Amino acid sequence: xxxxxxxxxxxxxxRSQDVFNPATGAVVGTVPLASTGEVDAAIAAAxxxxxxxxxxxxxxxxxxxxxxxxxxxxDLDKLAGLISAQHGKTLDDARGEVARGLEVxxxxxxxxxxxxxxxSAQVANAVDSYSLRQPVGVVAGIxxxxxxxxxxxxxxxxxxxxxxxFILKPSERDPGAPLHLAQLxxxxxxxxxxxxxxxxxxxxxxxxxxxxxIAAISFVGSTAIGKYIxxxxxxxxxxxxxxxxxxxxxxIMPDADMGQAVDAAMGAAYGSAGERCMAVSAVLAxxxxxxxxxxxxLAPKVRALKIGQFDEPGVEMGPVIxxxxxxxxxxxxxxxxxxxxxxxxxxxxxxLQGYENGFFVGGTLLDHVTPDMSVYRDEIFGPVLSVLRPQxxxxxxxxxxxxxxxxxxxxxTRDGDAAREFASTINIGMVGVNVPIPVPVxxxxxxxxxxxxxxxxxxxxxxxxxxxxxxxxxTARWPSGIKDGAVFNFHSGSETK
Numbered sequence: 001x002x003x004x005x006x007x008x009x010x011x012x013x014x015r016s017q018d019v020f021n022p023a024t025g026a027v028v029g030t031v032p033l034a035s036t037g038e039v040d041a042a043i044a045a046a047x048x049x050x051x052x053x054x055x056x057x058x059x060x061x062x063x064x065x066x067x068x069x070x071x072x073x074x075d076l077d078k079l080a081g082l083i084s085a086q087h088g089k090t091l092d093d094a095r096g097e098v099a100r101g102l103e104v105x106x107x108x109x110x111x112x113x114x115x116x117x118x119x120s121a122q123v124a125n126a127v128d129s130y131s132l133r134q135p136v137g138v139v140a141g142i143x144x145x146x147x148x149x150x151x152x153x154x155x156x157x158x159x160x161x162x163x164x165x166f167i168l169k170p171s172e173r174d175p176g177a178p179l180h181l182a183q184l185x186x187x188x189x190x191x192x193x194x195x196x197x198x199x200x201x202x203x204x205x206x207x208x209x210x211x212x213x214i215a216a217i218s219f220v221g222s223t224a225i226g227k228y229i230x231x232x233x234x235x236x237x238x239x240x241x242x243x244x245x246x247x248x249x250x251x252i253m254p255d256a257d258m259g260q261a262v263d264a265a266m267g268a269a270y271g272s273a274g275e276r277c278m279a280v281s282a283v284l285a286x287x288x289x290x291x292x293x294x295x296x297x298l299a300p301k302v303r304a305l306k307i308g309q310f311d312e313p314g315v316e317m318g319p320v321i322x323x324x325x326x327x328x329x330x331x332x333x334x335x336x337x338x339x340x341x342x343x344x345x346x347x348x349x350x351x352l353q354g355y356e357n358g359f360f361v362g363g364t365l366l367d368h369v370t371p372d373m374s375v376y377r378d379e380i381f382g383p384v385l386s387v388l389r390p391q392x393x394x395x396x397x398x399x400x401x402x403x404x405x406x407x408x409x410x411x412x413t414r415d416g417d418a419a420r421e422f423a424s425t426i427n428i429g430m431v432g433v434n435v436p437i438p439v440p441v442x443x444x445x446x447x448x449x450x451x452x453x454x455x456x457x458x459x460x461x462x463x464x465x466x467x468x469x470x471x472x473x474x475t476a477r478w479p480s481g482i483k484d485g486a487v488f489n490f491h492s493g494s495e496t497k
Contacts, residue, residue, distance in 0.1 A: 001175075002034060002199060003182040005045040006192030013038060017172050017201070022088035022319040023309035025357035031175045034200035039167075039207035042196035046138045046165035047213050049193030054135045054163040058112040061161050065109045067188035068157070072102055075184065079149055079177055084310035086174035087148060088318040088359070089272045091310055094149075101153030103442035104460045111161035114465050127477045133469040135163035136239065137215035140208045142229065143178070144221045145171035145321055146275045146381075152178050154446070155218045156195055158464040160185075164216075168197045169208060173321055175199050209233050216467065218459065219243065220277070222379075223405075223451050230454040241455035241467055243277070243447060245379045246407030249400045250280045250436055251422070253393065253413035254290045260434065261412040262297045268410075268436035269385040270305060270363045273320050277452075278408045278430070278437045282369075282376060283387045284396040291389045295344060295367050302345040302363040302385075308352060319359040320382055326359045329382035333364055336375035336386070341366040347383060371399060379405070393418060401427055407448035410436050429453065 001008045011032020019029040034042075053061070072079070080094035087094070117131040141155040148170060156166045170178035182197045198204055208214055209232045216239035219229045226244035233240040250268065252261050268280035285291035308315040320326050330348050337343050347362025361382055369376050369386040376386050390396040400409055410432035411422045419433045429448035432438030440446050440461065447458025457467035 001179060002032065002038065002042070003179055003195070003197035004038075004042045004193075005196070006186050008179065008183070011038065011199070019086055019173065019175065020322070020359075021085060022321055023355055023358045023360075025323065025359065028085065031172050031199045033172065034198040034204045034207075036203060036207040039198050039200070039204050040211065042167050042198050043138060043208075043211050043213050045193035045196055046167055049191055050135075050138060050165045053160075053165055053191060053194050056163070058115055058161070058163070061163065062109050062111050064185070064189045065105055065111070065157060065161055068185050068190075069102065069105050069109065071184040071188055072098065072105065072181075075180070079180060082176035082180060083148055083174065084318070086176050087145065087321060088310060089275075090315050090318055093272045093318075094310070097147055097150040100439070101147075101150035104154050104464075105157045107442040107460065108157040108161035111465075114462070115162065115469070123475070124477075126480065127475060129473065129475045132472045132474065133162070133465070134472055136468055136470055137164060138167065138213050139164045139216040139218070139468060140167040140169065140214050141218045142169045142205060142208065142221070143171060143219075145173040146272065146277075147220075148174045149177040149181060151220045152181060154220075154460050154464075158460055159218075159468045160190065160194060162465060162468040164468055165194045166196070167208060167214070168195065169200060169204050170197065172199050172201060205229070206232075209238075210236060212236075214238060216240070218467070220459075226454055239455075239467065241447075241453075241457050241459060243453050243459060244451060245405055246277045246279075246448065246452050247282060247377075247379055247403055247405040248278060248280050248408040248410075249282045249284055249396075249403070250409070251284045251286065251393075251396045251400070251411045251413075252290055252294055253286050253411065253415065253418060255414045256290075256412040257414065257434075258293055258297060262294065262301065264410075264412065264434075264436035265294075265298060265385065266301050270302070270317055270383045273317055273361070274383040275320060275325075275381055278439055279381075280410065280436055281380060281385060283385060284390050284399060285387060286390055286393055286396050288389055288391075291367070291387060295365070295387060298385075299344050299365055302365050305363045307350065307360060307362060309355065309358075317363065317383065319355075320361055321359065323359050325382065326361055329361050329380055329384060332375050332378070332380045332382075333366070333384060336366050336369065336373055339373045339375075340368070340370070341373060341375060341386070342368045377403075397422065397426065404451045405448070406450035407452035408432070408438055410434075410438060429458070
């Protein structure tokens with residue numbers, strides 16, 4: 001189904017794609033793939049709704065967001081169930097995803113304050129200057145499978161609160177949660193046409209990129225597709241923010257609290273089966289003794305991971321999204337072993353009774369990984385953690401600095417000087433100090449550096465407000481009210497002498 005002009009609609013393109021339960025490999029539904037004409041219809045609905053919504057007072061737009069927040073909380077378990085059934089992540093992971101998206105909705109509730117301009121009186125004789133932040137227009141979001149609720153909620157609440165109308169093209173692999181969010185927003189009082197959801201593939205994406213009425217595009221996904229969207233969108237005169245791939249490093253210094261570091265790595269590397277752009281996929285344990293202690297303590301925890309379908313009691317990790325993803329991840333592990341990495345914990349041959357056709361990869365731990373190996377260079381996007389053994393802090397930092405990706409990084413240490421130096425100088429967009437997944441809270445902004453992001457504005461927080469608004473500066477001179485001895489009475493429209 002699509003969601004256009006406030007209603008769910010069946011697709012008319014004649015094209016569709018299966019939606020799977022990743023735990024069983026079974027088809028649980030189909031999703032229509034929009035034609036260019038269907039995308040055009042959604043954009044036309046958004047364009048028609050734009051003048052009325054843009055002119056709605058920000059406080060009234062905020063009221064819709066407050067109501068939307070309440071409805072999300074009311075339906076949190078339903079949303080989590082939709083996510084888990086189509087993505088495969090555990091219910092706890094799914095609930096956490098919705099909660100992080102909800103934080104951005106709450107931030108958007110404060111939009112009247114965030115849209116305040118600046119005012120300077122008497123910049124010249126009888127001249128004042130002030131600035132306004134106004135909506136960009138019809139904007140679009142193209143979002144990934146790994147966070148089907150959270151990432152859309154990083155986009156459309158901000159865009160709508162700022163007065164724009166929105167076209168969402170979510171992942172066709174798990175479309176249930178985005179459609180439900182659109183229905184909740186309609187129930188919250190959002191006028192028809194302000195938010196439209198079109199499911200689709202490259203045809204829908206290209207239609208968005210090329211349509212003259214789309215003013216701005218937000219994207220989260222792989223670097224290869226992000227480069228394509230950024231270059232094609234910009235060439236068509238659109239404002240684009242593209243948040244892309246990652247290879248997030250976690251440095252463990254010899255003085256670190258090893259228990260804390262091990263627990264942090266478990267959650268950061270294997271949570272959501274490693275399918276997140278802020279997952280830690282490379283640990284840089286400084287010195288062989290540090291690496292030995294880390295691997296010794298981590299390995300039994302990885303082996304003990306309870307893996308299964310999301311609704312089974314005590315499950316800690318679910319499957320990956322597709323069979324192709326499973327095969328690709330196993331191929332990386334094979335290559336890493338061939339290149340000389342030591343497979344400490346091997347997740348390649350995991351088979352679960354009753355789920356033999358599921359897309360499961362067990363938690364995998366590779367030691368003695370070197371910088372030339374593909375398991376280190378590439379984003380695997382699976383439950384695979386590589387351990388490298390730099391012999392000094394400077395060597396570890398150089399590995400982080402020289403990698404093509406710059407999304408997130410972390411350092412675990414008790415040394416405040418080392419932590420401060422690391423945070424100040426590292427060329428990465430988001431930094432954690434004894435925090436493994438340094439995703440900023442909603443009132444700060446999320447975005448990487450280097451090949452992890454294209455565009456000038458990060459997502460949500462004040463950077464999100466700036467992305468979804470245009471700055472206008474007004475310089476005004478007003479008459480004094482006295483001309484040639486006349487005194488104007490502005491209430492009666494008369495003048496006297």
